Amino acid sequence: MKLLIELPTWLGDTVMTTSALENLFTNFKDAEITIIGSYVSTEAIKAHPRISRVYVDNTKQKGIRLVNVYKLAKEIGPHEIALSFRSHFYSKLLLYFTGSKKRFVYSGNFKGHQVEKYQAFINTITGRYEQPNDLKLYHSIKKYDKPTLGINPGATYGSAKRWYPEKFAEVAVELSDKFDIIIFGGPAEVNIANDIENMIRKNGITNLTNLAGKTSISELCSAIAGLDLFITGDSGPMHIAAAYKVPTVAVFGPTKHKETSQWKNPKGLIVRKDLECSPCMKRTCPIKTHECMKEISAKDVLESVQKIFS
Structure with a gap:
């Protein structure tokens, strides 16, 4: 199956999705995963070994955004599941225009720490009601000569x-x-x-x-x-x-x-x-x-x- 994920715009918010993403990927072990988001958000996440395709959303930069979103969605194409960690109007349009059958958009109505809110959103998709674990990034760790x-x-x-x-x-x-x-x-x-x-x-x-x-x-x-x-x-x-x-x-x-x-x-x-x-x-x-x-x-x-x- 194919899974499409739109990441949050900001770097910090994106890092806070990573626990929920790990649980999501575990639930869909065989999924081919595509991510889309801002430059900073996709750069933070694209090192994950499960990610197959990456799209940077530049639809605000030139021309009419509605047209740009439509073109980008058609380039991405349909996925069995498409979800967005954003609640923006254009995020809803993006998922809709891809032609994906099952679409989920973050609502912001969840309570607790932002990491818990993102996990609660993913639980509505998987039906597993899991708790968030540690945050996880896949960039190498630099070694310094001194403290x-x-x-x-x-x-x-x-x-x-x-x-x-x-x-x-x-x-x-x-x-x-x-x-x-x-x-x-x-x-x-x-x-x-x-x-x-x-x-x-x-x-x-x-x-x-x-x-x-x-x-x-x-x-x-x-x-x-x-x-x-x-x-x-x-x-x-x-x-x-x-x-x-x-x-x-x-x-x-x-x-x-x-x-x-x-x-x-x-x-x-x-x-x-x-x-x-x-x-x-x-x-x-x-x-x-x-x-x-x-x-x-x-x-x-x-x-x-x-x-x-x-």
């Missing part, structure tokens, strides 16, 4: 999720005698990563590498997988670290930590402030104070690091 700390200051969703560059730098300087340091980030985070690099180097620190904007998704996964410690905001790379059980301190502000925290990482800790206004789930601070992030100090994060290694 290595990764810091990830970016957050694609919006500025409200970002901790401050000077605080990341303060933490990195404090830990530089124990770890080599790598700064991660996507193309949109090159400037903030450069700022952090400059702040660190002003303290005479030289065991530092800035990889912001310089890695593919596969290289990013491999580099994070081999870390001894990761300090990050609520972001896609945070979930990559969870999949490889990298010791992690995650700084949370306006987002729902009970729904998007690291899944099943025994060495993962959250640093957050329990304010009346949080979690607001806004891209930018609606009251212009950003207290949920401002109140988190470098000392708070360093104390969490100490807890992980105590």
Whole structure:
């Protein structure tokens, strides 16, 4: 049989589907599997040995999207089962236009952690009512010569999720005698990563590498997988670290930590402030104070690091 899967748009959401995908693939052992999604989502998942075909959805970029979706669907063709982890109107159209007989679209009406929600969706397809296990990625694990700390200051969703560059730098300087340091980030985070690099180097620190904007998704996964410690905001790379059980301190502000925290990482800790206004789930601070992030100090994060290694 042929199975078509549309992945979430965002990297972190895609990584959080991986437990559900493992259960799905186990239930359909002989299926020929096709995935479709954004560039980042397909790059994260396509290393899975069960995946036969990969399509990147560029239907928003040129021309009339409805026409583009129709053409893409006809190129993909019919599958016995087609499912989407997105609830978007165009996702429904895409599955419909493929001519697939059985179509399932994520509704968002499930409760719990996002990983549990994705598993509940897959349970409606398999009828097995399984529980989610560990997250699973299939990229190789980079080997470092010395203990290595990764810091990830970016957050694609919006500025409200970002901790401050000077605080990341303060933490990195404090830990530089124990770890080599790598700064991660996507193309949109090159400037903030450069700022952090400059702040660190002003303290005479030289065991530092800035990889912001310089890695593919596969290289990013491999580099994070081999870390001894990761300090990050609520972001896609945070979930990559969870999949490889990298010791992690995650700084949370306006987002729902009970729904998007690291899944099943025994060495993962959250640093957050329990304010009346949080979690607001806004891209930018609606009251212009950003207290949920401002109140988190470098000392708070360093104390969490100490807890992980105590």
